[in-house]
Amino acid sequence: MSQQNRLAQGGRIDRNRVLNFSFAGQTYKGYEGDTLASALLANGVDVVGRSFKYSRARGITGHGSEEPNGVVQLGTGDSTVPNVRATQQELYSGLVSNPVAGWPSLQFDLMSYLGKAGAMMPPGFYYKTFMYPQKLWMTYEHFIRKAAGLGKAPTAPDPDTYDKFNQHCDVMVVGGGPAGLSAAYAAAKTGARVIIADEQSEMGGHLLTFEQTINGQSSSLWLAEMVAELNAMSNVKVLPKTTVMGYFDHNFLVAIERRTDHLGERAVSGTRQRSHRIRAKQVILAAGAQERPLVFANNDVPGVMLASSVTTYIKRYAVVPGHNLIVSTANDSGYLAAIEWSKAGRNVVGIADSRPHSDGALVAEAKALGIDVWFGHGVMEVKGGRRVYSASVAAISAEGDRIIGDVKTYDCDTVATSGGWSPVVHLSCHTGSRPVWRDDIIGFVPGKALQAQHCVGSIMGDHQLADCVHGGLETGSKAAAQAGFGDGELLMTKPDIERLAEGKAQALFLVPHKKNVSRAPKQFVDLQNDVTAAGIELATREGFESIEHVKRYTAMGFGTDQGKLGNVNGMAIAARSLGKSIEETGTTIFRPSYTPSTFGALAGRDADTLFDPERYTAIHQWHIDNGAVFEDVGQWKRPWYYPQPGESLSEALNRECLATRNSVGILDASTLGKIDIQGKDAREFLNRVYTNAWSKLAIGKCRYGLMLKEDGMIMDDGVTSCLADDHFIVTTTTGGAAAVLEWLELWHQTEWPELEVYMSSVTDHWSTMTISGPNARKVLAKVCHDIDLDKEAFKFMEWRNGSVAGVTARVFRISFTGELSYEINVSANDGLFVWEALIEAGKEFSITPYGTEAMHVLRAEKGFIIVGQDTDGSVTPYDMDMGWCVGKNKAFSFIGKRSFDRPDTQKADRKQFVGLKTKNSDEVLPEGAQAVWDPKQAIPMTMVGHVTSSYYSAVLGRSIALAVIKEGHKHKGETLYFPLADGRVIEAVICDYVFYDPEGERQNV
Amino acid sequence: MLHLFCPYCQELREENEFHYRGQAHIVRPKDPESLSDKEWGDYLFFRNNSKGIHHEMWYHVSGCRRFFNVTRNTVTYEIYETYKIGETPAVTDKEETE
Secondary structure, three states, X not given: OOOOOEOOOOOOOEEEEEEEEEEOOEEEEEEEOOEHHHHXXXXXXXXXXXXXXXXXXXXXXXXXXXXXXXXXEEOOHHHOEEEEEOOOOEOOOOEEEEEOOOOOOOOOOHHHHHHHOOOOOOOOHHHHHOOOOHHHHHHHHHHHHHHHOOOOOOOOOOXXXXXXXXXXXXXXXXXXXXXXXHHHHHHHHOOOOEEEEOOOOOOOHHHHOOOOEEOOEEHHHHHHHHHHHHHHOOOEEEEOOEEEEEEEHHHEEEEEEEOOOXXXXXXXXXXXXXXXXXXXXXXXXXXXXXXXXOEOEOOOOOOEEEHHHHHHHHHHHOEOOOOEEEEEEOOOOOHHHHHHHHHOOOEEEEEEEOOOOOOOHHHHHHHHOOOOEEEOEEEEEEEEOOOEEEEEEEEEOOOOOOEEEEEEEEEOOEEEEEOEEEEOOHHHHHOOOOOEEEOOOOEEEOOOOOOOEEEOHHHHOOOOHHHHHHHHHHHHHHHHHHOOOOOOOOOOOOOOEOOOOOOOOOOOOEOOOOOOOOOOOOEEEEOOOOEEXXXXXXXXXXXXXXXXXXXXXXOOOOOOOOOOOOHHHHHHHHHHHHOOXXXXXXXXXXXXXXXXXXXXHHXXXXXXXXXXXXXXXXXXXXXXXXXXXXXXXXXXXXXXXXOOOOOOHHHHHHHHHHHXXXXXXXXXXXXXXXXXXXXXXXXXXXXXXXXXXXXXXXXOEEEEEEEEOOOOOEEEEEEEEEEEOXXXXXXXXXXXXXXXXXXXXXXXXXXXXXXXXXXXXXXXXXXXXXXXXXXXXXXXXXXXXXXXXXOOOOOOOEEEEEEEOOEEEEEEEOOOOOOOEEEEEEEHHHHHHHHHHHHHHHHHHOOEEOOHHHHHHHHHHOOOOOOOOOOOOOOOOXXXXXXXXXXXXXXXXXXXXXXXXXXXXXXXOOEEEEEEEEOOOOOOOOOOOEEEOOOOOOOOOOOOEEEEEEEEEOOOOEEEEEEEEEOHHHHOOOEEEEEOOOOOEEEEEEEOOOOOOOOOOHHHO | OOEEEEOOOOEEEEHHHOEEEEEOOOOOOOXXXXXXXXXXXXXXXXXXXXXXXEXXXXXXXXXXXXXXXXXXXXXXXXXXXXXXXXXXXXXXXXXXXX
């Protein structure tokens, strides 16, 4: 039978639009306007999952974000989403869903046999069971994950697009119920910019399932008018289907709008989900309250539902999720389920009300419908496996703590419970505010506001429609005034709303059982994590007294539902077990996200190539055209090497290195950081931030400099050139450029503002190409006619203005390879042109482009360091044998100088920079390999240093390595051992770090 | 995400335009060589770990590239004031602030 639980009339569904969908491989029909949950209930689907620990059958319990059981894997393939609550997923044609729990199948569940084998998983089972042996943890984890039913992430890229909006508003309203709508309306009328968001498919909140009169009219009419008016105002943004998932510092909120999730598995066009990043001047939380179930024996059997959910399914979706209903309640609101059930023409067995008495309007209405009301009673236990078949109703004491009379058993298939209403304090918790217990409303309300935040409506325990609407209007107008709009006076009259007579609610959480808690059938507190009342009591007996510890020990509230249903009951049970009040026991707090958020929505467009910006040099296309393989250096794409067809990395590398050593190579060095420094005090400034002395650096000269942190450790290096007496250009490492500029600005702005100096990054403005090798001068001479390239006229460590290939250029004669080298800098716009001219000019010398890998080898052969590779923030210039860089006689105590005298930098056994030659010249040490003097010593061995750079040098025909070794300078010639993870031990002799041309003659030719 | 008022730009801007630069008002000693190792060590390595009011430096890296100071509550993240380098804070630990 199709949709056997669907009523012929009523509900906010469109019976003309039939939608086919599937769940767990079965196909069903539902209507437009359904949620997946309402459609499943309409079709009489009782079991939607298996529980986490005990693998018990579970059915739909709630109707919104609180749902712990109806969690499904939605969709298929690339666009699948795990962890979707069936109660929040709108039905669409062709929807495919599967249970996330219940392995291997819903019908036959292997785990239930394991669960029934005994108390397999007591509270704290993670800690007690899976501790030892540690190496088995991976096995355990695999088992737990499979059993836990957390859903599956898609394995292929998401085919849909997502985006982000940055929003600014005067008043942000969270929640589109009567309080939120009224607040938004009052605020908007002042002219303030207002955003109102609600997680449901349409605005209205409680008014979607409950009617009352407002100004003598039906509240549904008022609702329709209010929504229409808000939508019509240009200063209001109405966001249905939008969950405010987090409330962060300084009134920053993130809301996720599901734009097409109600239309199909994939977005046909546009954005599937959008995250709104909202900065609000004032925030109004009107998030309402969620009903709390009563805890009793076997309260997890399918058919046990929240009373408000039963009402919602009947009123909103025209679905009656059963035939024979018993209500167990501690307040008036639970009666509504019985009233609607009865009006739908199905049988209400009775209402067990734990209170001795109530005169509320709903109580009177139920009685008038002829429904049996049993005051002083509660449902103590239900029976059933895959569906409830009977309920035991017991007379309980006025305190609600023990059974005082007979227990009667009634046949029924549905038990609706209401233990009261828990305000949705989650968002206020995100700001760091602890919720406060209020005995009068039997719930936690948001604590003291820490930001410009207001709360109104059920979130403050005010459940009467009049309080919500009137309070909403007042709060909206007050918030607008505080944002600078209006004077706080209401611009409209408050509508006339009748107050409903209400009986006082009772604080009942756990319905007593004839047996004590540990002997009674399981009384579930947290359905998603299978936490029972007995488990919480056990935790308190085992000494966990803080509610935060109880939470972690039992895993209460750790599920994807964050304990929306169970936490307050759990805290009350813990409090009773500890002999404390709930106020004393306190509550755990909630963190973002309010409901699970998709990565897509959080990432927006910042995925794939837009994940991180990529920087290209002006010569990039040439590198691509010439087969370069790229590597990432910071955000830059740099050519790594240029393989010729069939060439391996090492073959290409050897070819590039030898070509540079024997003829000429060319490198795109444009990514090097370049900072232009000007001002009359520029020279003095350089004296302070570099180790070197700059006072005598003449115009036209260059000098290699070291920059230290104040602790004396090397921070960056590079060549600085004097362009004019008040004008220098500093180069930095590629990765360090931005940090160095910030560092220089820091010192100038905070310590030496009196120095007249200006700094500007010019990295992107210049293209830099280095030609290096014995034929470099010959190549340059073919394209540069206005600079005297004679070795005496243009010496090593000098620079000249001129033109290269007809383009204005600065040419620096500096070398990072140890060969005769020229660094040619031209405007980036001309970079590719000049590069191609150099390639053309170099043809007769077989000019060879080389990448970063060859650059590394060439400089390592010369013992030139790379900051960040050979240094790691813990080495001084002296450790690196670079005392020659330090201007000891400078007047100003430059940054880091004082630290040379610290005991730590003075100690004898510091690691020092050395070269290594392996005994077997073909063996290349892995970078990072640790050195020991004696490889036969017991593990853990005494490590004396490590390899920082290691390569095969083609020109030397052997492997070379650089390392930092304790007291390395005085151990030259001695043998070190490098035990590797694979069992090999490599032997190497400490040598000088300059392997090639130690006299430095090649660069001075 | 914090909302910071840059005292140079005179505008509230989002946190991701800024870099945090640690505790404010640490003055480099005029004559480092005259300091004992302990004094130099204090300057180099020791910083407040305040619960409550904290004066700290921020850098408007994606804006005016100026450093400025912020008085922030490290518990609530409330920002009491922002002020230029060289200025003194109006809110200090000794005062009663909520």
